[in-house]
Amino acid sequence: MRVVGQRGAEAADLAFIRERRVGRLATADAEGRPSVVPVVYALTELGGEPVVVTAIDEKPKGDPRNLRRVRNIRHRPEIALVVDDYRENWAELAWVIVRGSANLLEPGDPGHDETVAALRLKYPQYTHMRLEALPAIVIRDVVTSSWRGSDGDGKQPPARPGREELSTLIQGRRSVRAFDTRSVPRAVIEGAIAAAGWAPSPHGRQPWRFVVVESQARRDALADAMAETWRTQLRLDGQDEEIVAARLAKSRNRLQRAPVLIVPCLYLQGLDTYPDADRQQAEETMAIQSLGAAVQNLLLSLYAAGVDGGWMCAPLFCPEVVQEALGLDATLNPHALIAVGYAASDPVRRPRLALDALIVDWL
Ligand SMILES: Cc1cc2nc3c(=O)[nH]c(=O)nc-3n(C[C@H](O)[C@H](O)[C@H](O)COP(=O)(O)O)c2cc1C
Incomplete structure (x- = not known):
């Protein structure tokens, strides 16, 4: 096991967050009161730099700009985003914290189109949401810190999620x-x-x-x-x-x-x-x-x-x-x-060949 200290955006940390699908975004208001919300996000590049983007989804009522996280980043752009894996085998626990500076991208702003495209590529659920008409949050100046239980000994590749x-x-x-x-x-x-x-x-x-x-x-x-x-x-x-x-x-x-x-x-x-x-x-x-x-x-x-x-x-x-x-x-x-x-009833499963019948040679 090893602890990795804070540094720039490490490629392994970026790969980790690219492969996960949900994170917790922490912001704080002008008085420093914290707020944390789960968010879906995409990792992309703007101006050759890695950025993390997250959408402000359509809300049933009200201006999305009134959301607490949006109000908070207007006062304090500093944010943290935690993306983590929990496993009962604690040797496989892992997390990455992204710190950076968040701001709101309005439709028409440079980078807004790329943001929408990156989110849609990762989450097909966004295909029919009017993301192009909504602001999005972009996190720049990304710095990561991380901790992984099992990637330190070099014997086994780190497990992928799922x-x-x-x-x-x-x-x-x-x-x-x-x-x-x-x-x-x-x-x-x-x-x-x-x-x-x-x-x-x-x-x-x-x-x-x-x-x-x-x-x-x-x-x-x-x-x-x-x-x-x-x-x-x-x-x-x-x-x-x-x-x-x-x-x-x-x-x-x-x-x-x-x-x-x-x-x-x-x-x-x-x-x-x-x-x-x-x-x-x-x-x-x-x-x-x-x-x-x-x-x-x-x-x-x-x-x-x-x-x-x-x-x-x-x-x-x-x-x-x-x-x-x-x-x-x-x-x-x-x-x-x-x-x-939806299945009308559970079908009978066909049996499968044993592994040693599938592997005919291991040369
Ligand atoms: C290329 C291909 C064609 C298939 N065509 C049929 C078909 O025409 N009718 C059918 O009932 N099942 C069809 N199957 C499903 C197979 O019968 C089924 O995958 C196989 O019996 C294994 O069962 P399982 O899919 O429940 O694991 C096809 C499967 C493949 C890969």
Whole structure:
């Protein structure tokens, strides 16, 4: 364990606060009376210097400039922001204190646009809030001090936040195929698609886009159009008419009953082009691999929000039909359908291979 004294803004401290999502902002009024509030914040740069920014959210009533923290920083710009991790294993406790000078950025002030962009990038919840019309707090002249329990011995990398929760989410996510009738909040869908956006991708080009299908009419149209194609394909396979009808009814039911469908589409426009077919094929394969990573982020984000998803591959077998039913641009190649909603019941989980079956060699 070690204590780190106060210094300029250390890169490790900045990385720590960049990865966390909430801090406690301390301000004081003209008489020195302290006030502390939890805040969401983003770390960004203005004029080449690290700054911490936090929004003044829309309040139900009153001028946001009357908030205590805003009044306080007018009198005393000096603030402190604490960002910390608590773990029952005290060797993993950690905190960073940011001290700096805060001031209010009004819409139109230099740096206000960058502030809004940084906050929206970190918190998709801000996408539809009128942040551009509201003042924000910017903390400059950032100095950090910190304490970390486990990074001093050099044997193990410092744990990232949410390590325990991550395995709960990874192992808890399940494919759900029947949903109840509750609708899914828009913010959950937006958060999941924002999470998909953080997936690794070839050249960082994010070769995928998402179409959200919520309207009943569109879901019905999609279900009908896909059912027709599937009927033809099942007949081609020589399937019994009764079985064909049962499978179609089940699939149609799934699309019509899920409150939301998300259609991940491969979008190859921004990728590199090659003169030879082999490399071109590899480029496309990379894009498809990356689409899978994006979908997994999406599913985990939904699950973390208490919502479930069910991956359906059907659009792969009739991309043009899906394009037509949804009126999609030809550059969007539908690769899957994710039915999204609240599970009607807990599905049975498929068992997984043991670790020694997954690792075939460790050379
Ligand atoms: C590319 C892909 C396509 C899938 N397509 C379907 C599908 O068409 N219908 C379906 O019921 N499940 C589909 N699944 C879900 C798998 O059946 C499911 O992930 C697997 O059985 C493991 O179960 P779990 O997701 O609950 O852990 C698909 C999964 C993937 C990755």
